[in-house]
Amino acid sequence: QVRLVESGGGLVQAGGSLKLSCAASGDTFANYAMGWFRQAPGKEREFVGAVGRRADNTWYEDSVKGRFTISRDDAKNTVYLQMSSLKPEDTAVYYCAADRTGPWYIPRFEHEYDTWGRGTQVTVSS
Numbered sequence: 001q002v003r004l005v006e007s008g009g010g011l012v013q014a015g016g017s018l019k020l021s022c023a024a025s026g027d028t029f030a031n032y033a034m035g036w037f038r039q040a041p042g043k044e045r046e047f048v049g050a051v052g053r054r055a056d057n058t059w060y061e062d063s064v065k066g067r068f069t070i071s072r073d074d075a076k077n078t079v080y081l082q083m084s085s086l087k088p089e090d091t092a093v094y095y096c097a098a099d100r101t102g103p104w105y106i107p108r109f110e111h112e113y114d115t116w117g118r119g120t121q122v123t124v125s126s
Contacts, residue, residue: 002027002098002115009094009120012086016124020081022096022117033099033107034072034079038092038122045095045110051079052106059106064090086124093119 008020022034035050049060051070058070069082079096097113107113 002029002032002100004096004098004115004117006094006096006117006120009122011123011125014086014088014124014126016086017082017084018086018122019083020094020096020120020122022079022081024077024079024098027100029077030074031100033101033105034070035097035099035107035113036070036079036081037095037097037110038090039095039119040089040092043092047108047110048081048094050106050108053101053103057104057106059108083122086122088124088126091122091124093121095119 002024003026006022012018033052036048037045039045049070051058051072067085072079096117098115099107099113
């Protein structure tokens with residue numbers, strides 16, 4: 001089973017950008033679809049977006065579409081979340097997750113993911 005470690009979180013002003021990384025180890029990264037979720041204080045964890053096993057196969061929630069980009073580098077066993085035009089409501093702990101799935105599927109629900117990282121805090125100030 002793959003193990004995941006997120007990095008890159010921090011404090012940024014509204015309108016700024018931040019790039020999160022999620023490094024995987026322990027299994028063949030290319031066999032996994034990778035998702036990003038976030039949890040704001042007092043709220044349930046929500047799906048942000050995901051990339052399938054093919055790097056060009058992505059899905060985004062409407063709230064981040066056009067602002068966030070997910071990419072993967074199988075040679076580095078890493079998935080990225082590039083966040084731009086950040087808003088205070090993007091403040092949350094961001095988690096990456098992995099789902100060992102078929103080549104074309106993009107999982108969008110928490111229960112579909114097998115493995116989770118511990119999260120990284122993103123704070124957007126107004």
